[in-house]
Amino acid sequence: MNWETLIDEESLALLLPAEYSHFALPIKESLAVFLSRLPQSVQDRLVEEQLALPVDATLSERLGRLAHSCPVLQKLGQILARDQRIAQELRSELAKLESMPSTVPLHSIESILMQELGPLESKSIELLPPAIAEASVAVIIPFREKNKPQQPEGVFKILKPGIVQRLQLELDILTEVGSHLDSRLHDLGIPPLDYQDTFNQVRDKLRCELRLDEEQLHLARAARFFADQIDIAIPELFEHCTPRVTAMERLFGEKVTDHNFTLTTEKQNLAELVARAMIVQPILCKDEQALFHCDPHAGNLFSTNDGRLGILDWSLAGFLGAREREALVQVMLAAICLRPEKIATTLLSLDIRGQCDQALLKECVAIWLRRMREGHMPGLSWLTGLLDEAVKTARLSLSSDLLMFRKSLLTLLGVLSEIGANGFDLDQIVMCEFLRITVMEWPGRWLSSPNSRSFATRLSNLDIAETVLSSPLIAGRYWQAMWQDSIERYAVCANSR
Structure with a gap:
């Protein structure tokens, strides 16, 4: 698949702030490099999704669809979704990435919880489907503990099946994108920022998304950080946390x-x-x-x-x-x-x-x-x-x-x-x-x-x-x-x- 044919440079420039329109070509090339390095099976699925869109689908709709299917692009889309400088039509598509309905089957969620926690019945845990949200790497499903009626309703945050390998792959591709930009500085007319090193820093930070045990430490620290502010709510951690599952209060x-x-x-x-x-x-x-x-x-x-x-x-x-x-x-x-x-x-x-x-x-x-x-x-x-x-x-x-x-x-x-x-x-x-x-x-x-x-x-x-x-x-x-x-x-x- 020649991904550059899908991304029209002139249309992309119209979605960017006027002072950044000259970045349309570097963005186009970066997306093309990123998508072309994905496994062929993933590329085939992305192509099928693009073909399923209406013939007159806008570039914003096509970019939104791509971001929905790639965890790294989804994270980038969430960052840009509220940037007032980019076109409203693109922001509207990217805002959909902030909280999406779950596509993970209930039996897959139950299977992961069984592997991590053991039989749920033995712990008096009752799931309350359906899942209420899906993020770039995790799915959220409510639950309650029948033997703790005083405990408020909670949610399980669970790493999605196969997400560890997929995200690691996409993060490694970021290094290649940075290397490509470094090699094309003059042709693309972009500032010499050492893009590979910068992308490596971002990659190392985004890997933390896969460490739910690290998130649990952050939650505990955030609770202490905001402890004296009654108008701030940080979800309380519950029992049943593992490196792949976080159990916490539902807000x-x-x-x-x-x-x-x-x-x-x-x-x-x-x-x-x-x-x-x-x-x-x-x-x-x-x-x-x-x-x-x-x-x-x-x-x-x-x-x-x-x-x-x-x-x-x-x-x-x-x-x-x-x-x-x-x-x-x-x-x-x-x-x-x-x-x-x-x-x-x-x-x-x-x-x-x-x-x-x-x-x-x-x-x-x-x-x-x-x-x-x-x-x-x-x-x-x-x-x-x-x-x-x-x-x-x-x-x-x-x-x-x-x-x-x-x-x-x-x-x-x-x-x-x-x-x-x-x-x-x-x-x-x-x-x-x-x-x-x-x-x-x-x-x-x-x-x-x-x-x-x-x-x-x-x-x-x-x-x-x-x-x-x-x-x-x-x-x-x-x-x-x-x-x-x-x-x-x-x-x-x-x-x-």
Whole structure:
């Protein structure tokens, strides 16, 4: 099968944001390489599914069908489903991947549970079919324990038959896709990002999807992480867990994007709750390692019937270290103080491969400081934009956890937009929480070392003192930079004449 004939480059470009339309060819080639490396029997089945679609099926429908049948593509589709920059017709198809009806026969589910747990009757376990959902690697079916009437209804999360071999195969193919892109950088006109190494990082992270025992550890840790927040619900772990089966509490509700709120304040409150739990909490955490959810698509975020935010599926979780969070805060402080050298030096401390082009990094920092002077205030969106640009143009290489947090943030921004909270400002939420926690930290600062950053804000007393003392210089730096910008604009206009 020549998969490139199925994917029309011009039609694909129309589905992408205008500024990324030139990536249609690399995406087309990547899909073709990925699909062509699958076993022939799998390719034959995919072709049959494509032929079964109507002759006039759109490219979005065909891509959605492909993603439904390939676990790795399904995971990618879930990430992109809420990205407001891509065409609505494609987002509508990809949103179907967030929670799908199960295709796994009941007898297969019962067989797996029998192998893992033994006879269900002997444990007083009663399945409550049908299965309520199917994810990229697992199927979810409700159950109850007849000898524990006080225990709430639970669900079994079970790895799908044959999924271990299939996902491992597709993840290995990702390496080949990365190698192909690396070899075609010039022809495709894409940034030199070392795609094979980046895809290898993603591959290693996605392998965690197959380790349900790891997810059980993440669930327990998430329960502790959110223990003091009564408006957050993490499914409680039950007995009968194994590396292939997780038994946990069933949360009743609906996807946060499917809510029936009519009042703007209700939508705003839900959006703030999602932002606080999924973004602010990991950033402003006092723990040395801050837990965050790596797969926060709408299917994993529930507005529960009792008014809480239910956070499901902890198979993919990451950890932001104290050093990384300190560096991000230092970049923000240096931006506020207009200190480009410190921004560049701090970003270099995050470079894990040591291949960052320092000259290009300084140019990147200068561009983003200029944007700040043009009205793009330094906040989370400014910071992530700077990081994205540094990765793309200066080859700054970030840790896999930091990359996954950036991916999670992108997904969450789309979810927050679709919750329907008009005028929602994520930067404002983050800043308000930052200031609130800074005030709460103040009494403890009297007894801390001047250099200690063992606070949730990752600010030392010395950081605060230096910022305050340098404030008179900031205005001078600002006006000097504005004057230089004016000279550069005048020179450009003069040359254009």
